[in-house]
Amino acid sequence: xxxTFQKPEALADTITHYCxxxxxxxxxxxVAEVIDELGIRGRxxxxxxxxxxxxxxxxxxxxxxxxxxxxxxxxxxxxxxVRPDLVVFTYQGDGDLASIGMGEIVHAANRGEKFTVIFINxxxxxxxxxxxxxxxxxxxxxxxxxxxxxxxxxxxxxxxxELLAALQTPAYITRQTLLNPKYINKAKKAxxxxxxxxxxxxxxxxxxxxSTCPTNWGMTPLDAINWAKKKMxxxxxxxxxxxxxxxxxxxxxxxxxxx
Amino acid sequence: MGKVLMxxxxxxxxxxxxAGCLNYFAYPITPQSEVAEYLAxxxxxxxxxxxxxxSEVAVSYMxxxxxxxxxxxxxxxxxxxxxxxxxxxxxxTAAQCPxxxxxxxxxxxxxxxxxxxxxxxxQSVKGGGHGDYKLLVMAPASVQEAVEMMMGAFSLAEKYRNxxxxxxxxxxxxxxxxxxxxxxxxAKPSNKDEWATNGMETRNxxxxxxxxxxxxxxxxxxxxxxxxxxxxxxxxxxxxxxxxYNVEGDYHVLMVSYGTMSRVCRTxxxxxxxxxxxxxxxxxxxxxxxxxxxIYDAARKQSCQAVLCVEMSMGQMAxxxxxxxxxxxxxxxxxxxxxxxxTPEEVMEEVKKLKG
Numbered sequence: 001x002x003x004t005f006q007k008p009e010a011l012a013d014t015i016t017h018y019c020x021x022x023x024x025x026x027x028x029x030x031v032a033e034v035i036d037e038l039g040i041r042g043r044x045x046x047x048x049x050x051x052x053x054x055x056x057x058x059x060x061x062x063x064x065x066x067x068x069x070x071x072x073x074x075x076x077x078x079x080x081x082v083r084p085d086l087v088v089f090t091y092q093g094d095g096d097l098a099s100i101g102m103g104e105i106v107h108a109a110n111r112g113e114k115f116t117v118i119f120i121n122x123x124x125x126x127x128x129x130x131x132x133x134x135x136x137x138x139x140x141x142x143x144x145x146x147x148x149x150x151x152x153x154x155x156x157x158x159x160x161x162e163l164l165a166a167l168q169t170p171a172y173i174t175r176q177t178l179l180n181p182k183y184i185n186k187a188k189k190a191x192x193x194x195x196x197x198x199x200x201x202x203x204x205x206x207x208x209x210x211s212t213c214p215t216n217w218g219m220t221p222l223d224a225i226n227w228a229k230k231k232m233x234x235x236x237x238x239x240x241x242x243x244x245x246x247x248x249x250x251x252x253x254x255x256x257x258x259x
Numbered sequence: 260m261g262k263v264l265m266x267x268x269x270x271x272x273x274x275x276x277x278a279g280c281l282n283y284f285a286y287p288i289t290p291q292s293e294v295a296e297y298l299a300x301x302x303x304x305x306x307x308x309x310x311x312x313x314s315e316v317a318v319s320y321m322x323x324x325x326x327x328x329x330x331x332x333x334x335x336x337x338x339x340x341x342x343x344x345x346x347x348x349x350x351x352t353a354a355q356c357p358x359x360x361x362x363x364x365x366x367x368x369x370x371x372x373x374x375x376x377x378x379x380x381x382q383s384v385k386g387g388g389h390g391d392y393k394l395l396v397m398a399p400a401s402v403q404e405a406v407e408m409m410m411g412a413f414s415l416a417e418k419y420r421n422x423x424x425x426x427x428x429x430x431x432x433x434x435x436x437x438x439x440x441x442x443x444x445x446a447k448p449s450n451k452d453e454w455a456t457n458g459m460e461t462r463n464x465x466x467x468x469x470x471x472x473x474x475x476x477x478x479x480x481x482x483x484x485x486x487x488x489x490x491x492x493x494x495x496x497x498x499x500x501x502x503x504y505n506v507e508g509d510y511h512v513l514m515v516s517y518g519t520m521s522r523v524c525r526t527x528x529x530x531x532x533x534x535x536x537x538x539x540x541x542x543x544x545x546x547x548x549x550x551x552x553x554i555y556d557a558a559r560k561q562s563c564q565a566v567l568c569v570e571m572s573m574g575q576m577a578x579x580x581x582x583x584x585x586x587x588x589x590x591x592x593x594x595x596x597x598x599x600x601x602t603p604e605e606v607m608e609e610v611k612k613l614k615g
Contacts, residue, residue, distance in 0.1 A: 041459070042458060042459045042460035042465075043458040043459070043460045043461070044458070045328065045456050045457075045458060047324070048471075054473060055473075057469055057471065060467075061467055062458075062459060062467050063456040063457070063458055063459065063467050063468050063469070064456065064467070064469050064470070064471075065323075065324065065327045065328075065354075065456045065469075065470040065471070066354075066469075066470065066471040066472060066473060067320065067323075067350075068320065068346065068347070068350050071316070071317070071320040071323075071347070074312070074316075074317040074318075074319075074320035074321050074323075074324065075320045075321070075323055075324035075327075076324060077310070077312075077317075077321050077324060078284065078320065078321035078322060078323060078324025078325035078326075078327075078328070078332070079324040079325065079327070079328045079456075080324075081282070081284075081308050081310055081321070081325065082282045082308055082324075082325040082328060082330040082332065083328045083330065083457065083458070085458075086328065086457070086458045103313055103314060103316075103317065104313070104317050104320070107312075107313035107317065
C-alpha cells in the first residue's frame with residue numbers, strides 16, 4: 001500500500017504565519033489538493049489579497065500575483081482576458097472582498113469572468129487587528145465596534161453569496177464552511193467544482209467559506225468553532241445559491257438549496 | 260501606407276495596435292472617450308481584447324493583471340480618471356510591470372472642465388500615487404507626434420519594466436491632423452519569462468514567478484526603492500528628449516513650453532522675429548526625464564536675459580524650469596488653465612514685458 005496522505009505538490013514546504021486554530025491553512029490545503037487533482041499547477045496563477053492571506057504566495061508552488069486591497073477581481077480579469085488559457089483564482093477575505101472590493105467583485109461576477117474566487121468569511125478584519133467588517137455579526141465586539149456591532153449605525157452583515165447570486169449572469173455560487181471534517185470534505189468538492197467550471201470556460205465561480213479567527217475573536221480555537229456554528233451558520237446558511245445549469249426562473253430565487 | 264486624416268484620440272488607439280499592443284481596458288471620460296469608441300470596433304477586428312471596466316480604479320488593476328501576465332496592454336483616460344488610476348499605477352510601478360497610460364488632460368481641480376489643460380504636470384512627472392516612483396512621461400505636440408510616441412512607448416515600458424505615460428492636452432485628442440504610422444516603430448517582441456506570472460508551462464520551467472509589491476523587511480524595501488531610483492537615473496541618461504527652436508542665433512528670451520502650448524509659442528516666436536525680437540524655445544518632449552541640461556545651457560547664452568515658461572497650468576512646469584536654470588537667469592511664468600489656450604498675441608505681450 002502506498003502513501004495515503006501526503007502534502008500536495010501545489011503546497012510549499014513553508015511554515016505559515018497563521019495563528020493557531022485559523023482556518024486559512026485548511027482552505028489553502030483544499031485549494032492545493034484540487035489544483036493537484038486537476039493537474040493544472042503549471043498553468044495556474046493565484047491572485048493574493050490584502051489581509052492575513054497577503055503572504056499566501058509563500059505557501060504555494062505556482063505563479064502568484066499580489067493585488068491591492070479589494071482589487072483582486074480586477075487583477076484576475078486582466079490576466080484572464082489576455083490569457084484565457086491560464087487558470088486564475090483570487091483568494092480574498094471579507095474586509096477585502098465585501099468592503100473595499102465590493103465594486104470589483106460585483107462587476108467581475110456580473111461580467112461572468114471565467115475565474116474562481118475563494119472567499120474567506122470570518123466576520124472580522126484579520127491582519128489589521130480585528131476591526132469590524134461588513135460581515136461582522138450583530139452585537140459582535142471588534143476593535144472598532146467595542147460595544148458590539150449596532151445595526152442602527154452600521155446595518156446588517158452582508159451576505160455576499162446571496163448578493164452575487166441575485167445577479168442575472170450565469171454563475172456558480174456556493175457557501176461552505178471549514179468547521180468540521182464533514183464540512184471540509186464538502187467544501188473541497190465545491191472548490192473542485194468551481195475550478196472545473198472555469199476549466200470548461202462555463203462561468204464565474206465563487207466559493208464562500210465560513211471561517212474562524214480565534215485571535216481577533218478573543219477565543220480558543222475550539223470556542224471559535226462553536227461560536228461560528230452557533231452565531232454564523234444560522235445567518236450564513238450553507239448551500240449552493242446558483243449554478244449555471246439553472247434556468248432563468250430558478251436563478252431569480254435566492255433561496256439556498258442543499259448541496 | 261500614406262497619410263490619413265485622423266482625430267488625435269483615434270490615432271492614438273490605432274498607433275497602439277500598429278505598435279503591437281492588442282489589449283485595452285478603459286473607462287469612458289471626456290475628452291478622450293473616442294479612443295474607447297474607436298477600439299471597441301477596431302480591436303475585435305484585429306483579434307485583440309477590448310474591455311470597458313466598471314471604474315478607473317478597476318481598470319488600473321486590469322492593466323496590472325494583464326501586464327503582470329506578460330502581455331502588452333494600455334489604457335487611456337483624462338485627469339480625474341488618472342487620479343483614480345494612480346492607486347493602481349503605484350502598484351504597477353512597484354511591481355515593475357510595463358504598461359502604457361495615456362492622459363488627455365482636461366481642466367481641474369475636481370471636476371474642473373472638459374477643455375484642454377496641462378494641469379496634471381506635477382501628478383504625472385512627480386509620481387502621482389503613493390510611494391517613491393516615477394513614470395517616463397512623453398508630451399506630444401501634434402497628432403503625428405502622439406502616434407510616434409505611442410508606438411515607441413511599449414518598447415520603453417519594456418526596457419525599464421516601468422509604466423510610460425503619454426501626456427497630451429485635450430486638443431491633442433480632439434483635433435484632426437494628417438498622420439502616418441511608421442512601420443519601423445512597431446515594438447519588437449520582448450521575452451518576459453524571467454518575471455511574468457504567465458504560468459510555468461508557458462515558460463517551460465518548474466520554477467514559479469511572483470509579482471508583488473509588499474516588502475515588510477525595511478532593508479529589503481529600501482533596496483527595492485534604490486533599484487527603482489537607479490532606473491529613473493538611467494532614464495535621465497538615456498531617454499531624455501527635447502526639441503530646440505530658434506536657438507542658433509542670439510535671443511533675448513528663452514521660452515520653455517510643451518504640448519499644444521508650444522505650437523502657440525512657436526507662432527509667437529515667428530511673429531516676434533518679424534518685429535525684431537529674438538526668442539528661443541526649448542520644448543521638452545519627455546517631461547520626466549526632464550531636459551534640465553538643455554534648458555540650463557540655453558538659458559546661459561550670453562544674449563539671454565530671461566526665461567519664460569508658458570503652460571496651461573498655474574506654473575507647475577515652471578518649478579522644474581527654475582530648478583534647471585539654477586538661478587542663472589530670472590524665470591517667469593505665463594499661462595491659463597481654465598480651458599482657454601493662450602493666443603500667440605497674449606504670449607507675445609508677455610515676452611515684450613520681459614524685454615522691457
